[in-house]
Amino acid sequence: MNEQKQIEIEADRILRLFSNSGAKIVQPTILQQADTLLDLYGEDIRARAYVTSDPFNGEMMLRPDFTVPIVKTHMNDLSENETARYAYCGKVFRRQEKNSDRASEYLQVGYEIFDRKDVIQSDADAFCKIKSALSDLSLKVATGDIGILMAAVSGLKTTDRRKKSLLRHIWRPKRFKTILEKFTDEVALSTKRFDNFDAEKSFENQAKKIGLRSKSEIIERIESLRQDSKASPISKTELGLINSLLNIGDKCPQALTKLKNLLPDMPALQSAIEKFEKRLTALDHANVDLSSIDFEASYGRTSMEYYDGFVFGFYSESYADLPPIATGGRYDALTKHIGKGREIPAVGGVVRPDLIVKSKGFETND
Amino acid sequence: MIKLGVPSKGRLMEETFSWFDSRGVHLKRTDSKREYAGYVKGIQGIELLLLSASEIPTELNEGRIHFGVTGSDLVCEKVPNWGQNLEAIKYLGFGFADLVLSVPKFWIDVDTLDDLDSAAEAFREKHGFRLRIATKYHYLAREFLKSAGVADYQLVDSQGATEGTVKNETAEAIADITSTGETLKANHLKILDDGLIHSSEATLFKSKSAFFSEEQTAAASTFLTLILGD
Numbered sequence: 001m002n003e004q005k006q007i008e009i010e011a012d013r014i015l016r017l018f019s020n021s022g023a024k025i026v027q028p029t030i031l032q033q034a035d036t037l038l039d040l041y042g043e044d045i046r047a048r049a050y051v052t053s054d055p056f057n058g059e060m061m062l063r064p065d066f067t068v069p070i071v072k073t074h075m076n077d078l079s080e081n082e083t084a085r086y087a088y089c090g091k092v093f094r095r096q097e098k099n100s101d102r103a104s105e106y107l108q109v110g111y112e113i114f115d116r117k118d119v120i121q122s123d124a125d126a127f128c129k130i131k132s133a134l135s136d137l138s139l140k141v142a143t144g145d146i147g148i149l150m151a152a153v154s155g156l157k158t159t160d161r162r163k164k165s166l167l168r169h170i171w172r173p174k175r176f177k178t179i180l181e182k183f184t185d186e187v188a189l190s191t192k193r194f195d196n197f198d199a200e201k202s203f204e205n206q207a208k209k210i211g212l213r214s215k216s217e218i219i220e221r222i223e224s225l226r227q228d229s230k231a232s233p234i235s236k237t238e239l240g241l242i243n244s245l246l247n248i249g250d251k252c253p254q255a256l257t258k259l260k261n262l263l264p265d266m267p268a269l270q271s272a273i274e275k276f277e278k279r280l281t282a283l284d285h286a287n288v289d290l291s292s293i294d295f296e297a298s299y300g301r302t303s304m305e306y307y308d309g310f311v312f313g314f315y316s317e318s319y320a321d322l323p324p325i326a327t328g329g330r331y332d333a334l335t336k337h338i339g340k341g342r343e344i345p346a347v348g349g350v351v352r353p354d355l356i357v358k359s360k361g362f363e364t365n366d
Numbered sequence: 367m368i369k370l371g372v373p374s375k376g377r378l379m380e381e382t383f384s385w386f387d388s389r390g391v392h393l394k395r396t397d398s399k400r401e402y403a404g405y406v407k408g409i410q411g412i413e414l415l416l417l418s419a420s421e422i423p424t425e426l427n428e429g430r431i432h433f434g435v436t437g438s439d440l441v442c443e444k445v446p447n448w449g450q451n452l453e454a455i456k457y458l459g460f461g462f463a464d465l466v467l468s469v470p471k472f473w474i475d476v477d478t479l480d481d482l483d484s485a486a487e488a489f490r491e492k493h494g495f496r497l498r499i500a501t502k503y504h505y506l507a508r509e510f511l512k513s514a515g516v517a518d519y520q521l522v523d524s525q526g527a528t529e530g531t532v533k534n535e536t537a538e539a540i541a542d543i544t545s546t547g548e549t550l551k552a553n554h555l556k557i558l559d560d561g562l563i564h565s566s567e568a569t570l571f572k573s574k575s576a577f578f579s580e581e582q583t584a585a586a587s588t589f590l591t592l593i594l595g596d
Contacts, residue, residue: 172517
C-alpha cells in the first residue's frame with residue numbers, strides 16, 4: 001500500500017475515533033482572512049503561512065491551523081457558556097523558510113473542547129483523546145504548564161509594569177531572560193538619560209513631530225520609566241527561584257515534588273500547583289502512567305503564543321528528528337482575544353497522520 | 367560559455383565594470399544605451415548578462431547564471447540559507463550600504479531595540495494595531511526583530527521612498543538601506559543604536575547549483591585566476 005493511502009486510512013481512523021465520542025465534525029475553509037491571524041501572531045505567522053490576496057476580501061492565508069477558525073466560529077455562533085466538542089481533519093499549510101526538508105502541507109486531525117465547568121477534567125480528556133489516537137506507537141510524552149510560570153511571574157515582589165513586561169515575553173524565552181536580568185540590575189534600570197527631561201524643552205531641540213505616535217505618548221512612557229526606576233530591582237533570590245523553576249524537568253510525580261519544594265519561597269505558586277496536582281490525579285484516574293510522562297517547566301514556550309495552561313507533545317522515540325507527532329494545550333487567552341471580551345476556557349490537540357505512518361515505518365524497519 | 371550576471375544600471379554597474387576593467391576583464395554595453403546587452407573583451411568564454419541587481423540572487427540560486435555581482439543584502443534577503451547554493455567569491459570593496467532600523471528623531475524616549483519593543487507595546491494598546499515598520503527587506507527585518515525579541519510590530523511593504531512613510535503616517539518606523547544617513551536625516555529619522563540589521567557590500571558570487579561542463583569549468587578557472595590574481 002502506498003504511503004499516501006496509509007496516511008488517509010490513519011486520518012479516517014482518528015477522525016472516527018474523535019467523532020464517535022460525540023464531537024461535532026467541523027470543516028473550516030482553507031482560505032482564511034489574514035487579519036485575525038496577523039493580529040494574533042504578528043510577523044511570526046507571516047513567515048510561517050502562505051499569504052495571498054483576494055480582490056474583495058483583502059489579504060488571505062492558507063489556513064496554518066484549525067484552532068483559530070474554530071474559536072472564531074464558536075465565539076460568533078454560540079453563547080459563550082455553550083459547551084462544545086469539535087473534531088476535524090484536513091490539510092494545514094506552513095511555509096518553511098529555514099528547513100526545506102519539512103513538509104509545507106500536511107494533514108492534521110484534531111479535537112477541541114470548549115467547556116467552562118471542569119477545566120481540569122477537560123485537560124485530561126483532551127490529552128487522553130489524543131493519546132488514544134496514538135495507542136499502538138511507542139512515544140515519548142512531554143508536558144508543561146504555562147500557568148505555573150505565569151503565576152510565578154505574577155508573584156514577584158516588583159512593579160506591575162515589570163510583571164506585565166515579563167508576562168508579555170513568556171513565549172520568547174531569550175527575551176524573557178534578558179529583561180528579567182535587566183530588572184535585577186540597578187544600573188540597567190537607571191533612567192539617567194531622562195534626568196534633565198523637561199516635557200517642553202526636550203522636544204524643542206528635536207526634529208519636528210512626524211508620525212502617529214504623539215508627544216503625550218512619549219511623555220507618558222518617559223514618566224512611567226522614571227516612576228518604575230524608583231522601585232528596587234528584583235532580588236537575586238527571586239531571580240534564582242525563577243531560574244530553578246524554569247529548570248525543572250523530570251517525570252511528573254518527581255516534578256510535582258520539586259514544585260512543592262519551591263512553595264515556601266514562592267507562595268504565589270500555590271493555586272497553580274494545586275491545579276497541576278489535580279490534573280495529575282485526573283490523568284491517573286484515566287489510567288495514564290504518570291511515571292512515564294515528562295514534565296518540563298519551560299515546555300511549550302517556543303510554540304505559537306496562545307497556549308496559556310497545560311501543554312503537551314508526543315514524540316517518536318526511535319526517530320528523534322521527526323517533528324512532534326501530536327501536540328496540544330489550553331488556550332483560554334485565545335478565546336478571550338477573539339471573543340473581544342467574551343471568553344470560554346478551551347483545550348485541544350492535533351495529530352499528524354503522516355508522521356504516524358513515517359514513525360511506524362521506522363519502527364518496523366528497525 | 368559561462369554566464370556572468372552584473373547589475374544593469376547605475377553606480378553599481380559602473381563600479382562593477384571598472385573593478386573588472388582594472389583586472390583585465392573588459393565588460394562593455396552595446397552602443398545603444400537603452401539595450402540591456404553587452405559583451406566581454408580580454409577573456410574568452412564569458413557571456414555578459416545585464417540584469418536587475420535584485421534578480422541576480424535568484425538567478426544564481428536557480429543556477430541560470432554561473433557568476434553574478436550584486437549586493438550581499440539582496441542575496442541574504444532573497445535567498446534564505448544562501449550558502450547552500452551560492453558561494454561568496456570576493457567582496458569587491460564598493461557598494462557599501464547598511465540596512466538599518468530607524469525611528470522618528472522626535473521619539474526622544476527610543477534609542478534601542480529594547481525601547482522600541484516597549485514603545486510598540488504601548489502603541490498597540492493605544493492605537494489598537496501593531497506598530498508598523500515599512501520595508502522591502504521583509505526576511506532580514508523579521509529575522510532581526512525576532513532574534514531581538516521585539517513584539518507587537520508588523521511589517522508593511524514599501525518598495526520605494528520608504529523614508530517618507532512615517533511622515534505620511536503609513537508606518538511608524540522603517541527598515542531601509544542607507545549609505546550616508548543623509549536621506550534619513552532629511553526625513554527626520556534616526557537610526558537606533560543597535561539597529562544595524564546588515565552591512566552590505568557589492569560581492570561576486572558563484573552559483574553552486576549551475577551546471578559546469580568540462581569546458582565551462584576550465585573557462586571559470588581562467589576567469590577567476592585573472593580577476594583574483596594570486
